[in-house]
Amino acid sequence: MSQCESGNLFATMLTAAQIAELRAAVGPDGLITGESQLQTYECDGLTNFRVLPGAVVLPRTAEQVQAAVRVCARHKIPFVSRGAGTGLSGGALPAAAGVVISLARMNRILEVNIPDRYVVVEPGVINAHVTQRVAPSGYFYAPDPSSQSVCTIGGNVAENSGGAHCLKYGFTVTHTLALDVVLPNGDLVTFGSPALDAPGYDLAGVFVGSEGTLGVTTKITLRIVKRPEVVQTLLAAFASPQAAGQTVSDIIAAGMLPSAMEIMDTLAIEAAEAAVHAHYPMCGGLLLVELDGPAIDVATLMHETRALCEKNGATEIRVAQSEHERMLVWKGRKAAFAAMGRISPNYIVQDGVIPRTALPEVLTEIDRMAAAVNLRVANVFHAGDGNLHPLVLYDHAIAGQEEIAIDLSYRILHLCVDKGGSITGEHGVGKEKQQALGYMFSEPDLATMQLIRCAFDPDSIANPDKVFPRARLCADRPGPYAPHPLETAGVAEIF
Amino acid sequence: MPKAAARTLPLALTDALPPLAAIAGAEHAHLNDDSISISPANAGQIAAILGFAREHGLAVTPTGAGTKLDWGNPVAPRIRLVLDRMNALREHSWQDMTCGVEAGCTWATMQTALARHGQMVALDPLWPARATVGGIVATNDGGPLRIRYGSLRDLIIGMTVVLADGTIARTGGKVVKNVAGYDLHKLMTGSFGTLGVIAGVNFRLHPLETQSRTWTAEAADPSHFEAPLHALLDSYIIPSGLQIRIDAQHCALDLRVAATPACLDEHAAELTRFFAPISICESSETVLGVRQNLFDQSGSVLLKASLLPSRICSVLSQLRAWSAAEGTEFTAVAQGNGLVDIACKAASDASIALIHRLRPQCSSVVALQLPAELRNRIDLWGCSSSALPLMREIKRRFDPERILNPGRFIGNI
Ligand SMILES: Cc1cc2nc3c(=O)[nH]c(=O)nc-3n(C[C@H](O)[C@H](O)[C@H](O)COP(=O)(O)OP(=O)(O)OC[C@H]3O[C@@H](n4cnc5c(N)ncnc54)[C@H](O)[C@@H]3O)c2cc1C
Numbered sequence: 072m073s074q075c076e077s078g079n080l081f082a083t084m085l086t087a088a089q090i091a092e093l094r095a096a097v098g099p100d101g102l103i104t105g106e107s108q109l110q111t112y113e114c115d116g117l118t119n120f121r122v123l124p125g126a127v128v129l130p131r132t133a134e135q136v137q138a139a140v141r142v143c144a145r146h147k148i149p150f151v152s153r154g155a156g157t158g159l160s161g162g163a164l165p166a167a168a169g170v171v172i173s174l175a176r177m178n179r180i181l182e183v184n185i186p187d188r189y190v191v192v193e194p195g196v197i198n199a200h201v202t203q204r205v206a207p208s209g210y211f212y213a214p215d216p217s218s219q220s221v222c223t224i225g226g227n228v229a230e231n232s233g234g235a236h237c238l239k240y241g242f243t244v245t246h247t248l249a250l251d252v253v254l255p256n257g258d259l260v261t262f263g264s265p266a267l268d269a270p271g272y273d274l275a276g277v278f279v280g281s282e283g284t285l286g287v288t289t290k291i292t293l294r295i296v297k298r299p300e301v302v303q304t305l306l307a308a309f310a311s312p313q314a315a316g317q318t319v320s321d322i323i324a325a326g327m328l329p330s331a332m333e334i335m336d337t338l339a340i341e342a343a344e345a346a347v348h349a350h351y352p353m354c355g356g357l358l359l360v361e362l363d364g365p366a367i368d369v370a371t372l373m374h375e376t377r378a379l380c381e382k383n384g385a386t387e388i389r390v391a392q393s394e395h396e397r398m399l400v401w402k403g404r405k406a407a408f409a410a411m412g413r414i415s416p417n418y419i420v421q422d423g424v425i426p427r428t429a430l431p432e433v434l435t436e437i438d439r440m441a442a443a444v445n446l447r448v449a450n451v452f453h454a455g456d457g458n459l460h461p462l463v464l465y466d467h468a469i470a471g472q473e474e475i476a477i478d479l480s481y482r483i484l485h486l487c488v489d490k491g492g493s494i495t496g497e498h499g500v501g502k503e504k505q506q507a508l509g510y511m512f513s514e515p516d517l518a519t520m521q522l523i524r525c526a527f528d529p530d531s532i533a534n535p536d537k538v539f540p541r542a543r544l545c546a547d548r549p550g551p552y553a554p555h556p557l558e559t560a561g562v563a564e565i566f
Numbered sequence: 567m568p569k570a571a572a573r574t575l576p577l578a579l580t581d582a583l584p585p586l587a588a589i590a591g592a593e594h595a596h597l598n599d600d601s602i603s604i605s606p607a608n609a610g611q612i613a614a615i616l617g618f619a620r621e622h623g624l625a626v627t628p629t630g631a632g633t634k635l636d637w638g639n640p641v642a643p644r645i646r647l648v649l650d651r652m653n654a655l656r657e658h659s660w661q662d663m664t665c666g667v668e669a670g671c672t673w674a675t676m677q678t679a680l681a682r683h684g685q686m687v688a689l690d691p692l693w694p695a696r697a698t699v700g701g702i703v704a705t706n707d708g709g710p711l712r713i714r715y716g717s718l719r720d721l722i723i724g725m726t727v728v729l730a731d732g733t734i735a736r737t738g739g740k741v742v743k744n745v746a747g748y749d750l751h752k753l754m755t756g757s758f759g760t761l762g763v764i765a766g767v768n769f770r771l772h773p774l775e776t777q778s779r780t781w782t783a784e785a786a787d788p789s790h791f792e793a794p795l796h797a798l799l800d801s802y803i804i805p806s807g808l809q810i811r812i813d814a815q816h817c818a819l820d821l822r823v824a825a826t827p828a829c830l831d832e833h834a835a836e837l838t839r840f841f842a843p844i845s846i847c848e849s850s851e852t853v854l855g856v857r858q859n860l861f862d863q864s865g866s867v868l869l870k871a872s873l874l875p876s877r878i879c880s881v882l883s884q885l886r887a888w889s890a891a892e893g894t895e896f897t898a899v900a901q902g903n904g905l906v907d908i909a910c911k912a913a914s915d916a917s918i919a920l921i922h923r924l925r926p927q928c929s930s931v932v933a934l935q936l937p938a939e940l941r942n943r944i945d946l947w948g949c950s951s952s953a954l955p956l957m958r959e960i961k962r963r964f965d966p967e968r969i970l971n972p973g974r975f976i977g978n979i
Contacts, residue, residue, distance in 0.1 A: 177753070184874070186875040245716060261953065264930070265874060265929070266929030266930070268905060268930070269755075269930055270947045270948070271957050271976045272757055272960060273752050273755060274753075274956065276755070277748060277752050277753050280745050297801075298803065323661070326684060326774075365802050365804075365833075367828045367829045367832060371828070383778065426659060427662050457742070458743045491739070491741070492744075494746050496741075508572075508747055510734065511739075511747075512747060516731065516737065519735035523748050523753065526956065
């Protein structure tokens with residue numbers, strides 16, 4: 072992962088005239104061009120990629136977003152939307168000499184409709200604020216990325232963000248009813264509606280998860296969910312993450328659908344303990360199961376869950392006894408990434424998905440791969456849906472170790488794909504995994520996705536040179552079908 | 567034959583038959599009065615058939631069992647691409663709760679196989695015994711279970727699609743959580759076969775609902791359900807089906823809930839409270855199947871309306887009043903999520919008038935099925951979406967020669 076220069080398809084600097092047009096679009100207090108201020112925007116949560124943008128605009132309205140995008144369209148200037156900049160794949164990384172459109176000032180909750188269970192928000196609204204707003208009525212906004220106290224709904228929509236509870240409640244896309252979008256030509260259009268099944272193609276479904284490459288969303292209608300009667304969280308200590316993983320499979324096989332099932336290994340427990348003192352039992356594999364629903368149901372299912380933990384050799388089982396204890400359990404889990412700093416000078420956060428049943432095998436293989444290059448990998452994962460977050464620990468000060476760590480992290484992704492999984496479950500492809508996308512999908516698959524891209528953005532000015540393995544031009548046509556390497560190897564099949 | 571020449575001279579069906587038969591086998595290609603029916607064995611054959619259709623400018627309608635071919639604007643295809651041979655459940659990873667199925671598999675065949683491991687695709691579409699996965703996905707059908715499990719958008723995790731130019735593309739994958747690349751399958755779902763031929767679909771699965779109870783309440787007018795419906799939707803009860811069915815004389819609300827027996831007992835007591843003074847009684851879960859009856863009446867006008875749930879009762883009351891005024895006979899089934907199917911038997915003018923009255927009251931009203939004589943009197947899709955130019959552009963990128971169901975979809979896409 073070296074520094075990247077992505078603007079070579081475009082001009083290398085914004086002209087004074089272009090800057091003046093941008094100023095006219097968003098007003099003088101909505102434009103940043105000074106170098107030191109621009110530096111705030113040079114990266115997102117993936118900090119080893121940095122590019123200085125040409126300008127940042129801070130629109131307050133959809134009309135201002137339109138005006139800024141029209142300037143970009145007129146001059147074919149690349150633009151990158153930005154929420155809170157917490158993305159972990161370089162999605163909000165600016166294009167050199169491009170424009171960053173920060174949605175931070177569009178942060179109003181426009182409508183709360185409890186009887187019809189939706190809210191309408193601007194893209195800069197912080198995820199956690201939605202739940203805060205509807206909680207007094209007994210509702211919540213379900214997608215809960217660990218970054219929820221800072222990340223924005225616009226960023227969530229772009230990444231189709233998940234969180235611990237998406238096992239039961241689904242992802243951002245599950246909860247997105249309608250979107251206003253400024254297309255890369257500056258047109259403002261509406262996808263979907265607060266009522267279901269708006270006639271036409273499901274463009275809201277397509278836009279969610281498109282990582283800022285199809286336009287800028289300026290208004291979002293989100294579904295809200297009734298808060299369950301009871302929520303209970305169980306912690307169970309096992310000798311290994313594999314044993315914890317087996318318990319997860321058994322819970323699923325018993326026909327239960329907990330709201331969350333998370334696993335942490337020893338390294339992750341150590342780090343989380345050091346950071347937030349969550350009082351986790353020290354063990355080889357810690358399983359966290361959250362059940363919610365009607366009180367009677369939860370009691371019955373909690374009983375079954377306990378029995379399955381015991382069957383798989385849990386050495387300690389605890390159920391959080393108060394809301395305070397439960398929050399502490401989650402605090403430890405949500406702090407796990409950041410806590411790695413306590414046990415390692417540097418680390419890479421990876422995000423891969425495997426079929427749940429491959430868990431024991433993949434964990435063993437990751438251990439073996441790490442040992443072979445003398446590195447440690449901490450594991451934190453959304454076990455219920457097979458979403459791994461291997462954290463590759465290394466020391467930048469040791470010559471060559473960063474490259475080895477990066478290589479290991481990519482090989483782990485390839486392993487996920489080889490086992491029938493995905494290179495990303497929630498952090499997106501962005502800048503970081505462009506090449507890995509080419510490992511997961513074959514050329515015709517990618518060319519087909521490009522048809523969508525070109526329909527929205529024929530000049531490729533919206534977040535260019537992200538997601539796809541190489542810069543493509545909209546004149547490219549998909550070629551004939553060629554078997555994916557995985558198919559020829561007999562690992563996967565087309566049907 | 568040079569391509570340019572082929573385009574200017576429309577190919578006679580009799581001339582098209584031998585090359586098509588060579589692709590799928592003579593026993594799988596048949597000449598009809600106005601078209602050729604051809605049943606490919608795999609995605610590669612679909613690609614070859616589409617390649618041939620494109621070269622000769624022949625319109626293609628991908629077809630499963632043909633249960634919903636009347637929906638949308640009429641198309642007169644020269645090639646009926648029938649997916650009946652591609653009907654296998656290819657994979658059921660029951661421990662991962664996912665499956666992969668070919669598009670021509672009937673819904674019931676798939677569900678029966680999945681049920682062996684106590685699982686299901688959590689959707690209850692029309693005509694399950696005949697309708698195929700591909701057709702259900704292309705029309706985005708779904709029944710009462712949607713209120714609990716969501717729509718196909720939430721259940722499909724991957725797809726194999728054959729594009730008009732023969733490209734075979736995969737999207738998504740076999741895992742439930744996956745944000746790699748664009749979700750092409752979301753674009754395909756509900757696209758009425760206008761963007762590509764769905765060859766296979768991967769689903770996430772849910773456990774079968776083993777214990778459930780169903781209750782029914784009757785009232786003179788839907789307005790009596792307003793308060794109980796609100797209380798119910800705002801409660802901790804999680805319906806696996808909730809509908810109001812209504813015609814000129816009757817009006818009833820049905821609720822099905824799946825939970826542990828103890829929990830269901832608790833709900834029963836709560837429901838009595840919510841519905842008082844109306845009485846609510848235990849009934850049979852077969853009542854949730856009445857949506858199907860609407861679609862089985864031949865010759866009716868069939869509408870799919872969508873509205874916000876809080877408007878259901880008032881719109882149903884109005885619907886009853888209008889039908890009385892227009893002298894139409896109607897039956898409607900409104901799901902608790904705001905999707906309403908309406909069947910009406912009426913003279914042309916009265917039907918059209920009813921649609922015009924409904925449209926301003928609803929978020930959308932699509933005339934799924936209209937008698938032939940009405941079709942050119944009204945826009946079936948009835949929608950002026952600001953995104954229509956973009957939808958047209960997507961169609962142009964995917965199918966520039968317009969061979970896939972030309973004209974069928976919104977805005978004559
Ligand atoms: C500690 C930590 C924990 C995290 N945990 C999780 C987790 O549990 N689950 C999870 O899914 N993610 C997680 N993330 C990743 C990140 O928080 C999410 O991807 C989040 O959705 C990004 O939101 P943001 O507002 O910071 O967006 P940014 O990082 O600013 O942008 C992300 C992408 O969205 C685009 N974008 C932003 N706004 C718009 C808009 N209005 N219109 C169009 N495109 C737009 C950008 O161009 C960019 O491509 C975590 C990150 C951190 C730092």
